[in-house]
Amino acid sequence: MGRRLSSYRFRRRLAWATGITVVLAGAVAGAVWIGNTGKSTETPLTDKPVWIYHEPRLHRLSPRERLELLATSSHFVQTAVARKHLDEAWSLLGPEMQAGQTRKSWNSGTNNVVPFPVAGIVQWNLLYSYEGDVAFDLALVSKPGHDVIGKSFTIELKRYPARGNRWLVAAWVPKGITTARQSKAIAAEPPPPPPRAPLSSKWLFVPASILALILLTPLAVLVRSLVQNRRAAKRYASYTSSSSPS
Numbered sequence: 161m162g163r164r165l166s167s168y169r170f171r172r173r174l175a176w177a178t179g180i181t182v183v184l185a186g187a188v189a190g191a192v193w194i195g196n197t198g199k200s201t202e203t204p205l206t207d208k209p210v211w212i213y214h215e216p217r218l219h220r221l222s223p224r225e226r227l228e229l230l231a232t233s234s235h236f237v238q239t240a241v242a243r244k245h246l247d248e249a250w251s252l253l254g255p256e257m258q259a260g261q262t263r264k265s266w267n268s269g270t271n272n273v274v275p276f277p278v279a280g281i282v283q284w285n286l287l288y289s290y291e292g293d294v295a296f297d298l299a300l301v302s303k304p305g306h307d308v309i310g311k312s313f314t315i316e317l318k319r320y321p322a323r324g325n326r327w328l329v330a331a332w333v334p335k336g337i338t339t340a341r342q343s344k345a346i347a348a349e350p351p352p353p354p355p356r357a358p359l360s361s362k363w364l365f366v367p368a369s370i371l372a373l374i375l376l377t378p379l380a381v382l383v384r385s386l387v388q389n390r391r392a393a394k395r396y397a398s399y400t401s402s403s404s405p406s
Contacts, residue, residue: 177381184374216290232327240273254328279303292319
């Protein structure tokens with residue numbers, strides 16, 4: 161080994177190999193030290209008491225309450241949903257429905273109620289009935305000449321003591337569509353593309369390739385130097401044997 165270190169060519173190649181190894185090792189160490197720069201979206205743990213949902217007390221509707229609820233729901237459908245006499249519908253809304261809009265924007269028709277060309281209510285089913293909080297499923301039928309034949313909505317009504325303890329609309333959510341034409345259009349739509357990972361598994365080859373270069377580069381330089389030194393020794397031996405006097 162001392163003979164090889166005395167060779168200037170061997171020392172130069174060894175220095176190059178060592179320098180490349182140090183640079184690659186520094187790149188890998190920097191990548192490991194930096195790590196993942198993404199931010200976690202997990203909800204942090206807290207020491208606050210656990211919130212437990214308690215179902216409100218059930219309430220059996222009286223015939224009078226049913227008439228009041230049906231009258232308010234029907235008035236809301238014929239005004240807010242049908243987009244007619246919107247000034248009358250404003251007084252039927254609870255604070256949840258009035259939030260985020262003004263009386264002027266409400267009367268313009270650009271509001272938070274899903275419209276429908278309603279001709280009437282054909283069916284209504286009670287979803288739940290708690291004290292001061294009731295929800296129904298309403299089946300609406302459209303006027304003749306429209307593509308949509310019928311549609312179902314869920315309406316929630318609450319009592320508000322600050323407003324005379326009246327039943328007011330707290331939510332209006334579409335629930336279903338019943339039309340053959342729309343069913344065919346939905347079936348013909350292509351399915352959404354599957355979700356894709358932000359990084360492919362092919363990126364794992366990058367650190368693997370760097371590690372392979374770190375391990376193989378010095379070995380390749382060393383093997384090449386040994387082969388060249390052996391060839392040079394053979395040529396030197398043949399030269400000295402041919403030039404020596406017989």
